[in-house]
Amino acid sequence: MKRSLLTALALILVLSLGLAGCKSSSESTGGKGSSSGGGVMIYGRGGDAVGLDPAHETDGESFIVTEQVMETLTGYKKENTDVVPELAKSWKISDGGKKYTFTLEKGVKFQDGTDFNADAVVKNFDRWMNGDAAKFPYYASMFGGYKKDPGHVIKEVKAIDDTTVEFTLKRPQAPFLKNLAMSPFAISSPAAIDKYGDKYGEHPVGTGPFKFKEWKRGDTISVVKNDKYWKKGLPKLDGVTFKVIKDNSSRLNALTKGEVDLIDGVNPSDLDKIKADNKLQIFERPSMNVAYFGFNVEKAPFNKKEVRQAISHLVNKDELIKNFYNGTAEPAATPLPSSIAGQNKDIQDYGYDEAKAKELLKKAGYEKGFKMDLWAMPVSRPYMPNGQKIAEAIQANLAKVGIKANIVTFEWGTYLEKLRKGEAPAFLIGWTGDNGDADNFLYALLDKDTIDSNNYSRYKSEPVHKLLIEAQSTADEGKREELYKKAQEIIHEDAPWVPLVHAKPQLAGTNSIKGFYPHPKGSQSFVDVSMK
Amino acid sequence: MFSYTIRRIGLLIPVLLGMTFIVFMMIRAIPGNPAQLILGQQASKQAIATLTKQLGLDQPWYSQFVHYLTGLFQGDLGMSLKSRTPISEELWPYLAATIELSLVAILIAVVVGVNAGIISAWFQNSWFDYGVMLIALIGVSMPIFWLGLMEQYFVSIKWDLLPTTGRDNIRMPVEAITHLYLLDTLLEGRFDQFIEVVKHLILPGIALGTIPMAIIARMTRSSMLEVMRSDYIRTAKAKGLKMFWVVYKHSLKNAMIPVVTVIGLQTGLLLGGAILTETIFGWPGVGTYIYDAIQSRDYPVIQSGILVVATLFVLINLFVDILYAAIDPRIKY
Numbered sequence: 001m002k003r004s005l006l007t008a009l010a011l012i013l014v015l016s017l018g019l020a021g022c023k024s025s026s027e028s029t030g031g032k033g034s035s036s037g038g039g040v041m042i043y044g045r046g047g048d049a050v051g052l053d054p055a056h057e058t059d060g061e062s063f064i065v066t067e068q069v070m071e072t073l074t075g076y077k078k079e080n081t082d083v084v085p086e087l088a089k090s091w092k093i094s095d096g097g098k099k100y101t102f103t104l105e106k107g108v109k110f111q112d113g114t115d116f117n118a119d120a121v122v123k124n125f126d127r128w129m130n131g132d133a134a135k136f137p138y139y140a141s142m143f144g145g146y147k148k149d150p151g152h153v154i155k156e157v158k159a160i161d162d163t164t165v166e167f168t169l170k171r172p173q174a175p176f177l178k179n180l181a182m183s184p185f186a187i188s189s190p191a192a193i194d195k196y197g198d199k200y201g202e203h204p205v206g207t208g209p210f211k212f213k214e215w216k217r218g219d220t221i222s223v224v225k226n227d228k229y230w231k232k233g234l235p236k237l238d239g240v241t242f243k244v245i246k247d248n249s250s251r252l253n254a255l256t257k258g259e260v261d262l263i264d265g266v267n268p269s270d271l272d273k274i275k276a277d278n279k280l281q282i283f284e285r286p287s288m289n290v291a292y293f294g295f296n297v298e299k300a301p302f303n304k305k306e307v308r309q310a311i312s313h314l315v316n317k318d319e320l321i322k323n324f325y326n327g328t329a330e331p332a333a334t335p336l337p338s339s340i341a342g343q344n345k346d347i348q349d350y351g352y353d354e355a356k357a358k359e360l361l362k363k364a365g366y367e368k369g370f371k372m373d374l375w376a377m378p379v380s381r382p383y384m385p386n387g388q389k390i391a392e393a394i395q396a397n398l399a400k401v402g403i404k405a406n407i408v409t410f411e412w413g414t415y416l417e418k419l420r421k422g423e424a425p426a427f428l429i430g431w432t433g434d435n436g437d438a439d440n441f442l443y444a445l446l447d448k449d450t451i452d453s454n455n456y457s458r459y460k461s462e463p464v465h466k467l468l469i470e471a472q473s474t475a476d477e478g479k480r481e482e483l484y485k486k487a488q489e490i491i492h493e494d495a496p497w498v499p500l501v502h503a504k505p506q507l508a509g510t511n512s513i514k515g516f517y518p519h520p521k522g523s524q525s526f527v528d529v530s531m532k
Numbered sequence: 533m534f535s536y537t538i539r540r541i542g543l544l545i546p547v548l549l550g551m552t553f554i555v556f557m558m559i560r561a562i563p564g565n566p567a568q569l570i571l572g573q574q575a576s577k578q579a580i581a582t583l584t585k586q587l588g589l590d591q592p593w594y595s596q597f598v599h600y601l602t603g604l605f606q607g608d609l610g611m612s613l614k615s616r617t618p619i620s621e622e623l624w625p626y627l628a629a630t631i632e633l634s635l636v637a638i639l640i641a642v643v644v645g646v647n648a649g650i651i652s653a654w655f656q657n658s659w660f661d662y663g664v665m666l667i668a669l670i671g672v673s674m675p676i677f678w679l680g681l682m683e684q685y686f687v688s689i690k691w692d693l694l695p696t697t698g699r700d701n702i703r704m705p706v707e708a709i710t711h712l713y714l715l716d717t718l719l720e721g722r723f724d725q726f727i728e729v730v731k732h733l734i735l736p737g738i739a740l741g742t743i744p745m746a747i748i749a750r751m752t753r754s755s756m757l758e759v760m761r762s763d764y765i766r767t768a769k770a771k772g773l774k775m776f777w778v779v780y781k782h783s784l785k786n787a788m789i790p791v792v793t794v795i796g797l798q799t800g801l802l803l804g805g806a807i808l809t810e811t812i813f814g815w816p817g818v819g820t821y822i823y824d825a826i827q828s829r830d831y832p833v834i835q836s837g838i839l840v841v842a843t844l845f846v847l848i849n850l851f852v853d854i855l856y857a858a859i860d861p862r863i864k865y
Contacts, residue, residue: 140578201615201616214705219698220702243814247677260702444574
């Protein structure tokens, strides 16, 4: 007995010595105090990446990692979705918008030491256009299909010389430059693709500011500084580690404790707590989304414009924002958020007005109201944190004019499938933009071509269709904006939806973080972020 | 004993087969198309159709089942639909994380639970006894996510004693060899990291261990009370043996059988049921792995994940059954 007591005491002694020793060593390896403004930034987030070959993936958690490792030909401005040069330093558009000639940056190398050049660009595009929907899903949505499909926009990608690459299109595609800036179309090292084959998604290699280092699935992904990065003096950080902490409150706890430096997915209800902590700062991501309450315009009573307008007068957006978004959203008057060029700011929203709603209902012959099914989203999305609660708030307002809404919901996959088939009479849903172009909202969600796809309202308007198609093939940005503004006016009058809000996702970080701007598209490179 | 073990392992096969079949049918009965969930909201109809076909989900269920079973018998757990990585490659790190956490949790539960139960029985109807039983009652009904967040708030943030989340200090990550970090850090001779890993294990270990701890305490107490009323204990007391030895030696050994059974069952349960703890503590364990797979209808991952956890569960209970004979020589197989 005495002997075991002694052993236990000895063990405790050793343990406490170790604890003391570890404290000093963690301080020295912390890296936070280094003078170069570098250090490793730990980014806490709610989910792991699915894979690290961006062309293959569709989720933001994958893209935020691949954007550190790889770069695209064109890029976005820091604060909005205007196109700026990236790997292509300039370009010329000719032949009525059917030919794009890009001049590439000279002397850029992939992280595996091979050259980035026109050939590499061609090889990447060849790989994607010879793929299929299961391999490169985004490619088809943005470029109209694959090589064998008649709708495919790209006719040919050709290397003219080492630093010149020429794209020939079958028809003009106005958002082409914005499409190229999307994360899935980042340029990979062809040598690495050959080397790793099917496993390339675990060993991404690009020209970006950080090199991929390690992936512990479900836990962390780390990238480290690319010492040979082509932009002088960048990146400032020594590396970034992405850490999965699923629970929003725990993630904030880890930030408060200093175990992570930056987190996304902050609960709006925690914002006051963060503001009160002088060691933390809040970052607000500009909105590139829309949450909406849609009607199936083929189904009675929503086939009547007056009914749709009446309901538009019955939704109190300010209340929704106050109660369910903690003020972190803008009321939506049109489908387009303000980060996207072409938003029509002159549109006067319907506004909450019971009397007007009653009048319109009377006109439509529904003086006494009616019964309806209101579909509510089963999952939480940045644009709609709680579909069920929002549905209940709308339900209460509808009841005031005698409309009895019965809330219905389905499992998410089924929900989307049924919406697509037009089975929902009235529904809550939303959209997050892909390429930051108005086309990606208005055409994708409200054109007659996209019925059976993302036009869940089954809204069919010839004048809108004409405007949207014209805008797709117009190169002049100013003219396009005019066309989109006109389309929004017609959509506003027809009211196939009640646009609800444009939500602004919130991030929080320690005060040491400098130079970080959350990009509206949902992720961004940390190339010029530093930690003091 | 040997033939008993063989017979029990033989019995495993039909049990696991039956379970695989039930899981297989159940996850297909819940609505939701994996292809839709993988490709997301923006996906076109054609893309979903193509992917459904590639994943073999357009095949009738029986041919999918036969296909899956054929793979299993060849030792192939299948391929994740979502990450398109073999499950056998993916699973171990998650499983190791859970095993490490579960072992720590059950260790805390056993050490605290058994002793609390013994002392309660020893001083039956004392304030200590009432106190322990009240705490045990609270412990059984405690919501883990709440307990976890409270631990983080007080122990980590307010008192600054232990880290909030994760398995290791991310600023000096552990080099994974076996993925059991306690072992890995020792293999690398990094004692500082070992301490760091221990520190990370304490809070989630307590959160996960609380319910089993309460159950074990109650079970130990009632089992001890029963034994302490028996004749041989009276004899031991009568011959003047110190009470400590009466309780810890003579009573405990005889009271252990039901307690060991409960410990075995609880350990098994922890392996699959640690989802809440894992979520709160940013722990990359197998519970989260399967939970995410259910969210995205990643059928092979759900099937194989549950299969592996169930196999472990059955093996632990087999081990417990064999342990009976060691504890009580009167038991023979």
